[in-house]
Amino acid sequence: MSPLSTDPQRPASRRQIKRWRRYLANERAEAAVYRELAQRRNGEEREILLALADAESRHENYWRDKLGHDIGMPQQPNLATRFYGLMARRFGSVFTLALMQTAENRTPYLSDADAPEQIAADEQIHAEVVRGLAARGREKLSGSFRAAVFGANDGLVSNLALVLGVMGSGVAPNVVLLTGISGLLAGALSMAAGEYISVRSQQELLEAARPNGDAHEVVPQLDVDANELALVYRARGMSAEEAEKQAAAVFHTQETVEAVPEVAEPDLGGSPWSAAISSFVFFASGAFLPLIPFIFGAGNLVGGVIALLLVSLALLLTGGVTGLISGKPPLYRALRQLVIGLGAAAITFGLGALFGLIL
Known part of the structure; x- marks a missing residue:
């Protein structure tokens, strides 16, 4: 493939110059992100990240040459790219790679006539490279981390729905609190028992295959x-x-x-007791959140509003983290999680109010 080249004969408008300067700043910042991530890796992953950084630097040089005397003062990259840089410096984890994967997939070069096809193709390939690196990182995430996110989310949604449903029936705040505590314990114990049985059954199946x-x-x-x-x-x-x-x-x-062919030792999935305790703690931590205002003596109206706000923030957080783990845009997943959680709470509140009128 031929090296990137610019067209010195084409006059540039002020709008083009502004756009090219933004591209230059973003390419420079993305190269820095990959180099920052490379410092936290070793071996093959480090080499891959440095190669991506070099590719972004080539793109940076293309826009610098294209701007020529119009390059102007160095500019800040866009907000998203600056956020990626912050994530890389502070965490350097799979989350940064997942965000970079999304950024590479959304390259503006595909619809910009000023961007050569080679750069657009590079960005698409970069997305696949980052996808592979992010997949490696996701595989290294411990099962307990995933269980923490999903278990806490289950506790948030189920106990908020329970609390608001009971509150909608018009009972006293202390009854709402008692019901919420009961829901926390019942849900956490059920999750723990289910996780214990699941892990133990998996171990027995694997042992039978030895x-x-x-x-x-x-x-x-x-x-x-x-x-x-x-x-x-x-x-x-x-x-x-x-x-x-x-x-x-x-x-x-x-x-x-x-005589008997060697096979890889099966992964028995850890201790069933450890899985059960983790599930209990993670579910309970989420289910505890909507109870906080009622523990401090809030009335039904104030307590319900505060519980909704607390759980909404937590749902946005767990939804965004789930999106990153899944390799999907975190904002969409966060909003989807919020809508589903609040939808369940609204339905149970309506049913509780209906039962309160009937009874």
């Missing part, structure tokens, strides 16, 4: 002509031809230790 370590002792007594040892290898995933060759080699060498 090869029998004593099977190798009977290899010398097998019929070489029947060669049933090959069936073991085929059952473990080998093709028929590969299984026959492996079984023949075992018979030939009498290396009985190889």
Whole structure:
């Protein structure tokens, strides 16, 4: 591919110059973000990030050359790019890569006639590179972190809906508080029990799939002509031809230790008790939030409004984090989480008010 070049014959309008200066500032800042992230990595990931930084620097040089004498004073990049830089300096985590992935996908070069096709293509490829790096980071996120986000969100929505539903029926604030505490304990215990059963069942299934370590002792007594040892290898995933060759080699060498093919030790998913306790704590932490105003003696109206505000902020936070973990735009996920949570609360409040009128 030919190197980037500018067209010195084309006159530039004031609007174009302003746009090119913004591109220049953004490219410079994005290169700095990748270099900042590279300082927190090693090995192959570091090399990839530095290569991305070099590519952004090439784009920066393109806009600098295109501006020529109109380059002017250095400008600040846009707000989003500055935020990415802050994230890279403070955290340097998968969240920054997820944000950069979104930024690369939204490149303005695709619809700008002044941007060469090569730069637009580079940005699309950069998005895929960052997607791969972000995927690596997501895989490294501990299960407890994901459980914290999702468990806390479940507690927020379910207990807010319960509190507002009971409040809508017109009961006293102390009854609302008691109901909320009951909902917190019931939900947290249910989550803990479900997580314990889930993890323990998974462990039992994986343990059942482990090869029998004593099977190798009977290899010398097998019929070489029947060669049933090959069936073991085929059952473990080998093709028929590969299984026959492996079984023949075992018979030939009498290396009985190889009788049962080696398989990777299954990941048993951690302690079921640890998973249960984590689920209890995470759910309870979310479910506790709408109870705070009632614990301090707030009435139904004031307590309900404060609970809504507290839970709304928390839903925006957990929704945004969920979006980053999933590789989706965090703002959309945050707003979706908020709408779903408040929608559930509104429905239960309406039902509670209806039951209060009936009863």
